Amino acid sequence: MSLPFEDGAFPQSPEQANQYDAADEDYVQYWEGRDYEHGAETIALKRLLGDISCAHAADVGGGFGRLSLLLEQYAEKVTLLDPSQKQLDAASHHLQGHPRIHPRLMRVGELGLPDSDVDLLTMIRVMHHLPDPEPTLKEVSRVLRPGGTAIIEVANLAHAVNKVRYLTKGQRLPHNSVDIRSASKREEGSIPFVNHHPATVVEQFAAVGLRVDRKLSVSNLRSPSLKRALPTRALLAVERTLQASLASLDFGPSLFFLLRKSA
Numbered sequence: 001m002s003l004p005f006e007d008g009a010f011p012q013s014p015e016q017a018n019q020y021d022a023a024d025e026d027y028v029q030y031w032e033g034r035d036y037e038h039g040a041e042t043i044a045l046k047r048l049l050g051d052i053s054c055a056h057a058a059d060v061g062g063g064f065g066r067l068s069l070l071l072e073q074y075a076e077k078v079t080l081l082d083p084s085q086k087q088l089d090a091a092s093h094h095l096q097g098h099p100r101i102h103p104r105l106m107r108v109g110e111l112g113l114p115d116s117d118v119d120l121l122t123m124i125r126v127m128h129h130l131p132d133p134e135p136t137l138k139e140v141s142r143v144l145r146p147g148g149t150a151i152i153e154v155a156n157l158a159h160a161v162n163k164v165r166y167l168t169k170g171q172r173l174p175h176n177s178v179d180i181r182s183a184s185k186r187e188e189g190s191i192p193f194v195n196h197h198p199a200t201v202v203e204q205f206a207a208v209g210l211r212v213d214r215k216l217s218v219s220n221l222r223s224p225s226l227k228r229a230l231p232t233r234a235l236l237a238v239e240r241t242l243q244a245s246l247a248s249l250d251f252g253p254s255l256f257f258l259l260r261k262s263a
């Protein structure tokens with residue numbers, strides 16, 4: 001199912017994807033001071049990965065390999081795919097001493113792997129760059145073997161704060177992707193930054209043969225004041241107890257979907 005983009009949201013072009021190659025872009029540095037978010041995502045991934053043990057995992061849009069490192073514990077070989085050469089250069093540095101993780105340049109929309117080649121695939125913090133994720137999801141499904149597992153993170157339009165925001169304005173939450181870039185970023189033609197409605201992405205997953213097995217609500221305590229007030233360890237202890245229980249409410253800013261490709 002394809003829905004029209006909200007005004008101002010554009011499909012991503014290869015040039016926009018290459019923005020991670022820009023001289024002033026430093027994604028490794030972006031993670032400084034974000035131990036809570038990294039910890040919350042690691043908790044979610046481990047919970048969803050469970051006791052999986054497989055031959056080949058792929059981390060799509062894996063960046064510098066922040067989470068590819070975790071996949072190494074679940075797969076004999078990990079392919080880190082990313083369209084940004086700068087991210088892959090950072091990955092070569094970050095992943096030194098991890099020869100089972102293979103960074104590889106991909107073209108936007110093309111994973112460059114054979115059909116059914118992958119047992120396990122993750123795509124974290126990439127959907128927010130995809131106003132229309134269907135072509136990418138189709139590729140994800142193509143490379144995944146029947147019965148294989150995907151874990152896809154979605155920037156959640158229906159999170160609790162947004163629900164209140166829309167409600168107080170007397171508006172309904174849109175079901176299409178919503179561009180959350182500033183006006184100046186839009187004018188610069190920067191990479192799209194969108195939030196997705198969970199009900200819509202579930203339909204988009206289903207359209208390419210990916211069935212939702214489980215969902216977690218992640219980064220539920222992402223708030224500058226909470227992060228200032230409480231130590232990361234305490235925040236993560238609470239986060240751990242909330243991810244499953246808040247999932248049915250689509251509470252947090254980030255949703256992790258555990259998906260199974262139909263056999």
Ligand SMILES: C[S@@+](CC[C@H](N)C(=O)[O-])C[C@H]1O[C@@H](n2cnc3c(N)ncnc32)[C@H](O)[C@@H]1O
Pocket residue numbers: 012017020060061062063064065066067081082083084087108109123124125126129130136
């Ligand atoms: C926010 S970073 C996330 C990196 C990594 N997954 C993580 O969570 O640390 C987004 C990554 O997606 C890549 N990317 C952008 N557009 C993409 C696309 N259409 N398909 C796959 N990856 C894409 C970028 O180059 C960048 O490395």
